[in-house]
Amino acid sequence: MKSTSRALHSTHDKAYALAGVDINLADKVKGTVAQQARSTFRPEVIGSGFFGSMFQLKGYDKPVLVSSTDGVGTKLKIASLLGKNDTVGIDIVNHCVNDILCCGAEPLFFLDYIAMAKLRPEQIEAIISGIVQACREVGCSLIGGETAEMPGIYSRESYDLVGFIVGVVEKKNIIDGTSIAPDDVILGLSSSGLHTNGYSLVRRVFGTDANPSCLNKFYPELGKSLGEELLQAHRCYYPQLKPALPLIKGIAHITGGGFAGNIPRILPQGLAAHLHKDSWDILPIFKLIQENGDIKEVEMYQVFNMGIGMTIVCSPQQVAKIVSILPQAKAIGEIIKAKDEERVIIN
Secondary structure (H helix, E strand, O other), rough: HHHHHHHHHHHHHHHHHHHHOOOHHHHHHHHHHHHHHHOOOOEEOOOOOOOOOOEOOOOOOOOEEEEEEEEEEOHHHHHHOOOOOHHHHHHHHHHHHHHHHOOOOOEEEOOOOOOOOOOOOHHHHHHHHHHHHHHHHOOOEEEEEEEEEOOEEOOOOOEEEEEEEEEEHHHOOOOOOOOOOOOOOOOEEOOOEEEOHHHHHHHHHHHHOOOOHHHOOOOOOOOOHHHHHHOOOOOOOHHHHHHHHHHHHHHEOOOOHHHHHHHHHOOOOEEEEEEEEHHHHHHHHHHHHHHHOOOHHHHHHHOOOOOEEEEEEEEEHHHHHHHHHHOEEEEEEEEEEEEOOOOOEEE
């Protein structure tokens, strides 16, 4: 009976492998991933290897869970072309951490989803190593995930990466922007580059898909190759911002849609943000994209973060305290009464 079971298992594996799915390889990869993930576990993690991941919430009076999910987008195409996949793992964690930070939340645990046509262990391990590194840096547990082999859905070299995060904030400490008022100050924290947005436009501008070798071109103004610049990891703001959270009225993560697509999400009705574009340095990569793509300035500000990855709104009285905690923060604008439907004015 035992040998029959083995024979049936072998036949099944062979048939499925011919269809493009290798179960044995998948099990091996999952074992490696699980080993890396355990290194991120906080004491609140209960068990592992079940059908669901468990996390025991402790130390809060009236805890409010804050969740977010996102993907890395077509930045993955650049990572695949260059064969460098660790930074996108950092990207997905930091993007999600920044999103829940806008509510004042502490990151608790993270789950990932990786899908590709055929499992490539070295690629998955590189992605997971980035995820693990980013989780460790913010004290977030990687408690679960899914690795899917999907021939026929993805092309040979492409893959997708999605993250899901859960954090917590004491109810009385939620940052929701409701107290924002006219004359409040907008502080900006610099980005490390494109972060994870605008890559479809960048790929068209430089023709990376048709001519991947352009990614190896060195640009003096960047101090590195185009590919190295485009794979700069999405900056995480949680460690720096955490001590300043009690002084802040609102936080906006500048992602897809730029300033106009994100700052209004935290503004009370009737208010607008007035930003002074000369108050911060535009990173060289954005100037390079604009020049090579012949893109109008207004569209650049709609697509990219233009060098500001996070904006903070606070009262004028708190600016000095916040800057003492965050020396890199710069005053880049103020809150005004909205004159029409325009919620963000940049000049």
